[in-house]
Amino acid sequence: MTKSAVTSSKGLQTRAAILDAALDIASRDGLEGLSIGMLAERMGKSKSGVFAHFGSREELQIALIDEYARRFMEAVFLPAIRLARGLPRLTAMFENWLHRVQTVEIPNGCVFISGAVEFDDREGPVRERMVTVNRAWQREMQKAARQAIECGHLRADCDPEQLVFELYGVMLALHHDARLLRDARAVRRARLAFDRTVDYYAAPAQAARNARRSARPRVAA
Amino acid sequence: MTKSAVTSSKGLQTRAAILDAALDIASRDGLEGLSIGMLAERMGKSKSGVFAHFGSREELQIALIDEYARRFMEAVFLPAIRLARGLPRLTAMFENWLHRVQTVEIPNGCVFISGAVEFDDREGPVRERMVTVNRAWQREMQKAARQAIECGHLRADCDPEQLVFELYGVMLALHHDARLLRDARAVRRARLAFDRTVDYYAAPAQAARNARRSARPRVAA
């Protein structure tokens, strides 16, 4: 369903299957916790057979990051572009994100978060890729925020980068409370924080129009 | 200076020294990235000699969590109790935290964060201890928030747990941007987010009194 695109010729097909299983493990145990041995065992294949598809553990990790980012963008940002620019689209992005967190990231873990923590003070291509994909989604969200300003939904003095910084903080806190502390109220807290943040940056005219807890559709793909 | 308390009889003395070096490694590479071998090499001691002080790797990790939590509380919360209850104390806590982040956590890493990510879906005593120390500082900060409400500095309808949730999100975003993305503006962003949050929850009378970016002392120990 969310598997990677159309496959061809056996090779790419099993490569995709490996990537799929690897994402499952890496989400749980992190990119460093993922070992080729356990990945092979889980797939009922030999270690060397699995290994050959990527050439090195590092390239496997990079492929994992790319695939995870692809799914994230597809689930969070892509469906939102069908909505009107401005606050509707920004809100939809947040809701899509929240839905993804509840359905896949809380049960399985998030590679963006574990990867960031694991590689934030380690040099090399894995770290660099991590930075790249992070910048990519941040840019996307900043663009949506900027459009909300242009539409007059958010105040002109609202800094898009600051807004995205704060919203990502909400997501990180959500992961922390939901996964480590197993606090069921975390999702509600995250929504409240989002509302409060948007409310703060909302243009006066728009703020009055916000019926405080309006309906917010999550746009499905 | 911030070494652990008074030591006695060689044994506890070297144990403290090991803990000190281990904290350095664990901050960088996480609790799982810390190995007894590299710890021994770094100290110029034998693996088994280091090992004997803790009995198991798990107990070493737990001792590390405790020591890290002790230092955190000592640096962030303890100095703040000398200030007046309410917003002054809450603000001091945040500033002390921010100072610690800049001086030790950004350069070295944070065990609370890496530990949370590493153990959030793994059962066992290490995870449990992680939860315990997390709850401890959250309770402390919630208390400060509650007092700020009682003092009339924050609105009566402000939920202390929600406030702490949001403030921790700010800290997590700070770590992310400062460590992974190496964004020097992260600290400024965190302060802005704190101001905005407190401003939002501030009681009307207090809000007017806030001269927007007032002096905020960081209370030294």
Add this chain to the structure above:
DNA sequence: AAATAAAACGAACGGTCGTGCTTTTTCGCA
């Protein structure tokens, strides 16, 4: 169906891991 290419396998390498022993060194005290 035969020939060629791609994929999976199995065994082995050098390393590092945590941990259990036994022995040696060092310390604290009478």
Add this chain to the structure above:
DNA sequence: TGCGAAAAAGCACGACCGTTCGTTTTATTT
């Protein structure tokens, strides 16, 4: 100064790690 206890060292173990290589099994093409 010497003796008992505590601390450190040395060594070995089984397990798992990523990786390499030669072989065998599958796919694909002629």
